[in-house]
Amino acid sequence: MIYLNKEDILESLASYEEIMEAVEDAYKAYEIGNYKMPSRLREDMGQNALLLMPCINAQGLGTKILTVFPGNSAADKPAIDGVMILNDMATGEPTAIMDAKTLTALRTGALGGVAVKYLANDKTNTVGVIGAGTQGFYQAVFACSARKVKVLRVYDNRPEVMDSFIGRVRPEIPYDVDIRYCQSAEELLTDSETVITATNSNRPVIPDDEELLKGKCFIGIGSFKPNMREYPESLFKICRHVYIDTYHALHESGDLITPINEGWIKKDRISHFGELINAKQGKSVDTILFKAVGMALFDLFAAQRIFEAAREKGIGQEIK
Template sequence: MTVDRLPFFDEGQVRAVLSYDDLIPVIRQALMDFSAGRAVQPLRTVMSLAAHTGWFAVMPAVYRGVMGAKMVTFYPGNADKGMHTHQAVIQLFRADTGEPVAIMDGRLITEMRTAAVSAVAVDLLAPVDAKVLGILGSGVQARSHVQALSRVRKFEEIRVWSRMDGNARRFAEEVGAQVTTAEEAVSGADVVLTLTSSPEPVLFGRWLKKDAMVCAIGAVTPNRRELDDEAMRGAVVVESREAALREPGDILLAKAEVSAEIGELLQGKQLDRRDRPVVFKSVGIAIEDIASAKLVYDRISGGDSGKY
């Protein structure tokens, strides 16, 4: 593939071929492969853009015959402007020759792979009979998570809170949820999602029941957190220990202990819950993006990039 013929797949093309039914198994396998050492992935490089209150990150990985990188921006203030907080592109290369094979929009991939990772975690760690879902946040990730989690659990009640009340009410109408306070959304819930851009805790451990499962998604930089210290005393599960001990304020500010990587648990490692909630702290790692992009490329090209 020569550079002058390099295809670009826009968001519409990505959306046409990417489904949660296909993506969730791919993400599950990628997380297992990562923890088993079957992928190459350095920590992402993050550059702060203080003048614009944003971040720019580069996330490379080599996985199953392809290598690539996602270049992603995070601008929390975009939410107040009606814009996406995350924007991204992904570049794929052949691992054997280094030739570029495709560029694709990465915003939707970021959205969907994040929710797919949570679905994998909920399927493994949440009570099998989970009935009540509490959601803190009402943006893009709230919608994608409801779609993805519907593949692994059948919730009978969904509660939602957001600091943006109008958004919360529109989202609640879309998914058949009830708008509540943050405490009411969490109290008694079997599964709790934190999907906000808040720089300080919105979920407090005293609200959680002992067998609850939390997916903490929104805070991924060292100075931001969504959970308080008490919540972070639950059994903490992460995608990558290395990333978890360098990046998220939820772990760093609470000095929380990491119990396991999700990939280790998927391969049979036992989690010591000790009669406490489980917190899956997700920061997003490059192998998730490259595995998702590989799936998109294979679907569109009609081949199998794994042969590379």
Template sequence: MLVINREELENILRPKDVVDAAKDAFIAFSQGKVKQPERQVLNVKGNWWGIMPSYTDKAFSVKVISVINENKSRNLPTVQGTVLLMSPETGETLALIDGTILTAMRTAAASVLSTELTMGRKIHTLGIIGAGTEAYYHAKIGMGYLSVSRLLITARKSHFQLASKVGGEAVDHITLLKESDVIFSTTSSSVPVVLGDYLKDNFHVSSIGAHTPDSREIDDRAISKAKTFLVDSIDAVSREAGDYIQPMKKGLIKNVIEIGKAILEGNKISTPSIFKTVGIAAQDNFASYYAYKAAISRKL
């Protein structure tokens, strides 16, 4: 059994690898080639925990993940997790993988993939809202895969440090909204931080936060401007995402399509666009299998 830690994941998985894994995962999900029972969600000491199993003909995986906002004061990542990868043929344990970093990388890859599908790979100004682990990997994978002229970072705090670390510019919230062509929203906010009144006429937003029915990252004005609303799973966002549930009840969302189906159909996606992801187990399955194969090939 391999144990793949944070440093090893970063060494063996290039930005292209995790984007390719995300693409394969979403396609397989839309084709029904990956089985993933509904994730079990638990409330543990007031915090969100999820258990996410899935399997394909190549791999069986289980991820245990938690979102603990109090970790900010402990200087720990808000998201914590572990992925167990097993052989569907023999039941052997193949790898135990750092789920915190794998989650951050595969989530960032989904945002980057949605950007490529809607705006292409050449982006003038990319804005990231947030300064935590997800924000860092969105910057790292986004800058490593896309061709970005300008990177803007904003957050309640720590955006100066992150901007310095990833080669971006620390700016105020409204400046980022006004000047960004693509926005990655990676916050733990329960109220909207993507405000439609300040967005450009053409934009793409990927929102990875607000994963409960009563929380939002995107306001109604931004959603009403979007011509396409991409999701990872219609079923998942219908149960979990306030950014989908609430505006859908108001009739504000137009042209909903799962990202895997959009890839398969190969049609040009109309912008402005929004991608809402709550994360699906297929992403962890494919990302962990890619990491395992890369580790084997490098004799880790």
């Protein structure tokens, strides 16, 4: 058995495209039902939470154990932590343990990247990211891997973190891109064709203004609880299509629960993203929203890809 820490995981990957390919494969497996995945177990302890996410498919078996402690940020520690365990399909023996916060960050970044690949109009070359945390970083990097971006706009309500954020993003993009810090969400929306939100906000982080939202591709990554929302009412009134990464999202995210309950959108306008991948249909120029909450199947496919790459390269700490 090997242990893979953050550095091992990142060293194992030849490119971010590898994780996006793993996510696409997971979508395809989801569509044909080639997996067994119970609902994730979540136990809240005040503002903190423990998550258990097992999954099995024909090629692998794995379980992610994750903790979410939002208060850790004040102590300069990760808010999300834990481990991913992979097991041998023939014997059940553990074959790998890996850092779950890095795995989660990568596969969630890849969800955004794949959404950009399939949903953003072919002429899109400006991307805006709202939220300059860990996931904002990976959303920016994966978006620029999925599409040749000319201008990357970023907004966060903490201006003091922006220089560091831009300094970390720039070396990860293998071509020249104009990275700009916006003073407001309105400024970011004005010139961004694709907008990615990666916050933990309980109320919309973009303006309730139809004219600002029309014709854009929105990718919602942040709201994963019923009380969380990143998008305003007006978006759902003009949105032609809404795609979700898993049907669990309908019951987990406030960005879907509230619009459905309030009658802003009907369920028949909401489709699973895997259907779009299989259909290979052309990109729309209408207003589009993709909403992700994640699932264990993504973790399993991404972890398998990382484990195989690490084995080939001899990366990881052997544990006997």
